[in-house]
Amino acid sequence: PGKKVLIVYAHQEPKSFNGSLLKIAVEELTKQGCSVGRTINNVLLNFPPASPQNDSSLLPTGHLHNPEAFNYAVETWEAYKRGGLSKDLVEEQKKVQEADLLIFQFPLFWFSMPAILKGWMDRVLVQGFAYDLTKANGGGLLQDKLCLFSFTTGGNQEMYSNEAFCGDIRYVLWPMQHGIMHFCGVKVLEPHICYAPEHVSEEKRKEMLTAWTQRLKTLWKEEPIDCSPDWYFK
Amino acid sequence: PGKKVLIVYAHQEPKSFNGSLLKIAVEELTKQGCSVGRTINNVLLNFPPASPQNDSSLLPTGHLHNPEAFNYAVETWEAYKRGGLSKDLVEEQKKVQEADLLIFQFPLFWFSMPAILKGWMDRVLVQGFAYDLTKANGGGLLQDKLCLFSFTTGGNQEMYSNEAFCGDIRYVLWPMQHGIMHFCGVKVLEPHICYAPEHVSEEKRKEMLTAWTQRLKTLWKEEPIDCSPDWYFK
Numbered sequence: 001p002g003k004k005v006l007i008v009y010a011h012q013e014p015k016s017f018n019g020s021l022l023k024i025a026v027e028e029l030t031k032q033g034c035s036v037g038r039t040i041n042n043v044l045l046n047f048p049p050a051s052p053q054n055d056s057s058l059l060p061t062g063h064l065h066n067p068e069a070f071n072y073a074v075e076t077w078e079a080y081k082r083g084g085l086s087k088d089l090v091e092e093q094k095k096v097q098e099a100d101l102l103i104f105q106f107p108l109f110w111f112s113m114p115a116i117l118k119g120w121m122d123r124v125l126v127q128g129f130a131y132d133l134t135k136a137n138g139g140g141l142l143q144d145k146l147c148l149f150s151f152t153t154g155g156n157q158e159m160y161s162n163e164a165f166c167g168d169i170r171y172v173l174w175p176m177q178h179g180i181m182h183f184c185g186v187k188v189l190e191p192h193i194c195y196a197p198e199h200v201s202e203e204k205r206k207e208m209l210t211a212w213t214q215r216l217k218t219l220w221k222e223e224p225i226d227c228s229p230d231w232y233f234k
Numbered sequence: 235p236g237k238k239v240l241i242v243y244a245h246q247e248p249k250s251f252n253g254s255l256l257k258i259a260v261e262e263l264t265k266q267g268c269s270v271g272r273t274i275n276n277v278l279l280n281f282p283p284a285s286p287q288n289d290s291s292l293l294p295t296g297h298l299h300n301p302e303a304f305n306y307a308v309e310t311w312e313a314y315k316r317g318g319l320s321k322d323l324v325e326e327q328k329k330v331q332e333a334d335l336l337i338f339q340f341p342l343f344w345f346s347m348p349a350i351l352k353g354w355m356d357r358v359l360v361q362g363f364a365y366d367l368t369k370a371n372g373g374g375l376l377q378d379k380l381c382l383f384s385f386t387t388g389g390n391q392e393m394y395s396n397e398a399f400c401g402d403i404r405y406v407l408w409p410m411q412h413g414i415m416h417f418c419g420v421k422v423l424e425p426h427i428c429y430a431p432e433h434v435s436e437e438k439r440k441e442m443l444t445a446w447t448q449r450l451k452t453l454w455k456e457e458p459i460d461c462s463p464d465w466y467f468k
Contacts, residue, residue, distance in 0.1 A: 013304040070247040071432075073388070111413030112346060115353030122349050154307070165417075171408045174401065179345030183399075198305075 001033030003220065006099035009038050010106040010117040017152055017197040017205065021212055022105050025150075028216040037095055039120075073127055080128035092124045101219075102147040102186065104176075108154070111172050121180055130184040140185020146224065147181045149173065150192040150212075157195040169193065177227040187224035235267030237454065240333040243272050244340040244351040251386055251431040251439065255446055256339050259384075262450040271329055273354075307361060314362035326358045335453075336381040336420065338410075342388070345406050355414055364418040374419025380458065381415045383407065384426040384446075391429040403427065411461040421458035 007025055011018035022038070029036050064070065065078040079085045085093075096102065106117050113121070125131070132139035153160070160169040177188045192215065194208045241259055245252035256272070263270045298304065299312040313319045319327075330336065340351050347355070359365070366373035387394070394403040411422045426449065428442045 012306070015303045016305070069249045071250070072246070109356050110352070110359070111409030112352065115349050115356050118344070118346065118352045119349030122343050125344070167408065167412070171405055172413075174405045175345035175409070178401070179406075 003029075003032075003034045003100045004098050005029050005034050005036045005101045005103060006095050007036065007038040007103045007105055008117065008120060010104075010114045010120075016107075017194065017208075018105055018107055020209055021150060021152075021194070024209060024213050025103060025105070025216060028213055032217075032220075037099075039092060039095060076126035077128050080126050085126070089123060089126075092120070093129050096124065096142065096145075100145060102145065102181075103150055104147065105150045107152045108172065111166075113176065125180070125184060140183055142184045142186045145186045146189055147186045148189040148192060148219075149176055150194075152194045152197050154198070155196060156199065160195075173227070182227050188227045189219070189222050190225050237266075237268045237334045238332050239263050239268050239270045239335045239337060240329050241270065241272040241337045241339055242351065242354060244338075244348045244354075250341075251428065251442075252339055252341055254443055255384060255386075255428070258443060258447050259337060259339070259450060262447055266451075266454075271333075273326060273329060310360035311362045314360050319360070323357060323360075326354070327363050330358065330376065330379075334379060336379065336415075337384055338381065339384045341386045342406065345400075347410065359414070359418060374417055376418040376420045379420045380423055381420045382423040382426060382453075383410055384428075386428045386431050388432070389430060390433065394429070407461070416461050422461045423453070423456050424459050 005025075007022060009018070009022050011022075013019055014023075026036050026038070063079075063084060065075055076085065104113075104117065106114055109115075112118070127133060129141065131141055155166050158164060159166045160172075162168050166172075173191055177191070181188055192212065194212075197205055197208060200208075239259075241256060243252070243256050245256075247253055248257075260270050260272070297313075297318060299309055310319065338347075338351065340348055343349075346352070361367060363375065365375055389400050392398060393400045394406075396402050400406075407425055411425070415422055426446065428446075431439055431442060434442075
């Protein structure tokens with residue numbers, strides 16, 4: 001109770017299986033006394049813009065640290081330092097900063113996040129806010145937070161093994177869990193994967209939804225996983 | 235000579251290292267007598283939209299195969315079959331269809347493609363056009379084409395090994411090469427990776443640009459690599 005949760009949700013259809021998983025998370029966590037917010041707002045869709053001059057991440061619009069050669073990482077870092085990030089970005093960062101737990105809820109598109117969710121990562125997690133490369137250890141700045149990747153797949157579980165077409169699901173998890181969240185200092189909970197909800201029976205779908213509810217009930221007792229390479233790929 | 239190349243380019247700054255790599259590819263391939271096109275046009279930025287009703291991929295706007303529950307994969311497949319995909323998408327697909335070689339030129343963002351390039355993949359490679367799940371073998375429809383992922387990294391090469399933070403670069407390549415292109419039936423050439431161009435000497439940068447020019451001179455003699463798991467991760 002009292003914990004803050006931010007659900008970063010990337011699906012268009014409330015009646016989808018992802019929509020059901022979102023609804024369950026909001027209801028169950030609210031029941032526990034957590035404060036639950038959700039995002040992705042529409043403003044974040046337009047990323048990246050076609051030209052630096054139109055980059056709505058930077059305020060005042062058109063202000064560039066180095067107008068001679070636009071470097072997104074440098075410009076957003078400088079903007080962060082001078083308080084020159086746009087309002088929508090600052091609001092997203094505030095939500096992240098306040099959250100104890102980030103839940104990413106989405107359908108797997110092409111072995112990865114949908115573009116809109118990748119755009120959220122690209123745009124919100126700027127240097128200065130999420131990490132600091134001038135620090136010795138890579139400098140993840142989002143300490144004392146948990147995250148959880150909850151997603152659906154098109155292929156069934158048998159397709160995700162070293163012997164099958166999709167390969168080990170850990171290859172898919174690697175860029176998201178290790179490459180993004182662990183890099184930023186966020187601790188990673190066991191991912192929650194619903195395989196092929198579109199291709200299973202209604203009964204099986206209900207079981208999957210029940211399993212999510214059950215997991216959420218004891219979520220705060222879970223220990224983070226080690227998503228780093230030492231044991232992960234060997 | 236006579237070969238068609240489509241360069242899918244995702245960087246905002248012509249003066250960037252990515253911009254230089256693009257320029258080299260256009261010049262060298264044109265000199266060889268290839269026809270070279272490039273994309274990403276701005277229309278593709280707005281993806282995915284906030285609601286199915288606003289999905290500009292589908293024509294007429296608002297026409298849905300199943301308005302009760304929006305399913306992007308189903309809707310775009312149905313739209314493809316009835317000729318109901320939007321003009322910008324049809325144009326992108328035509329460029330892909332005509333190309334003998336697709337070159338993806340981009341900076342690696344968060345262990346993956348920038349959101350705009352992921353959006354291009356999500357939106358352009360729809361069922362019916364790029365693959366057909368009703369076929370026995372997964373049904374990649376983009377046969378007799380080559381692709382090449384050419385990208386820059388922030389981290390240097392030493393950071394991409396099983397012992398270092400970023401892990402083996404093949405984990406990064408897996409979703410793009412195997413998960414997307416191989417799935418669609420496109421043959422994959424050796425990736426072209428420029429490590430940390432922002433952090434090396436001017437001389438080293440020139441060497442990297444020269445290496446790209448040299449590689450392009452004999453590109454059409456290259457054999458595709460095997461990007462599938464049998465040898466890839468073992």
